[in-house]
Amino acid sequence: MKLILAIVQEKDSRRLMEGLIKAEFQATMLASTGGFLREGNSTILVGTDDDKVDAVLDVIQRTCHVREQLVSPLPPVVEPVDSYISYPVKVQVGGAIVFVLNIDRMVKI
Ligand code: 2BA
Numbered sequence: 001m002k003l004i005l006a007i008v009q010e011k012d013s014r015r016l017m018e019g020l021i022k023a024e025f026q027a028t029m030l031a032s033t034g035g036f037l038r039e040g041n042s043t044i045l046v047g048t049d050d051d052k053v054d055a056v057l058d059v060i061q062r063t064c065h066v067r068e069q070l071v072s073p074l075p076p077v078v079e080p081v082d083s084y085i086s087y088p089v090k091v092q093v094g095g096a097i098v099f100v101l102n103i104d105r106m107v108k109i
Contacts (some may be wrong), residue, residue: 001106004046004056007032007097012064013042016096019059020046037071037093047106057098064095 008016013029033045040091046056070088077109 001103002048002050002053003101003103004044004048004053005099005101006044006046006060006064008044008064008095009036009067010040010042010062011067012094012096013044016044016060016063019063020044020056023055023059025052025056025059034093037091039071047103053100059096060096066092066094067104069093 006016015067017027025048028045030043030045032041034041048056068090069092071091072086072088074086080099
């Protein structure tokens with residue numbers, strides 16, 4: 001058994017959940033926050049059999065998209081704020097960051 005943990009953009013999370021449910025996977029969505037952008041994203045948990053992992057990855061690939069986002073870097077702490085000019089930089093976010101973990105057992109009590 002595997003636990004698939006996918007971090008996705010909020011914009012894609014609804015479509016991903018719908019795709020998973022339609023393909024008959026059970027899924028849980030948690031609200032999360034990215035450490036770099038400090039913006040909301042979603043973490044989706046899917047517990048499934050080893051031989052169904054690729055099918056889950058397929059749904060993720062079809063529903064989650066790469067997007068570019070502009071970020072304004074914060075001034076370094078040592079720099080006087082009025083002498084610091086910050087230029088926005090582009091970062092690519094997504095489609096999804098996916099971890100596939102081995103699970104010893106799943107128990108429903
Ligand atoms: P954030 O940490 O908010 O990162 C958003 C995007 O910013 C990342 O997209 C990446 O393109 C860029 N980025 C992150 N750290 C950077 C840095 N130090 N310098 C320059 N650019 C940087 P993704 O790679 O698609 O990641 C999307 C979200 O997935 C991340 O949001 C974070 O919440 C999660 N994530 C990514 N890698 C992870 C990891 N190894 N462990 C845990 N969570 C991860």
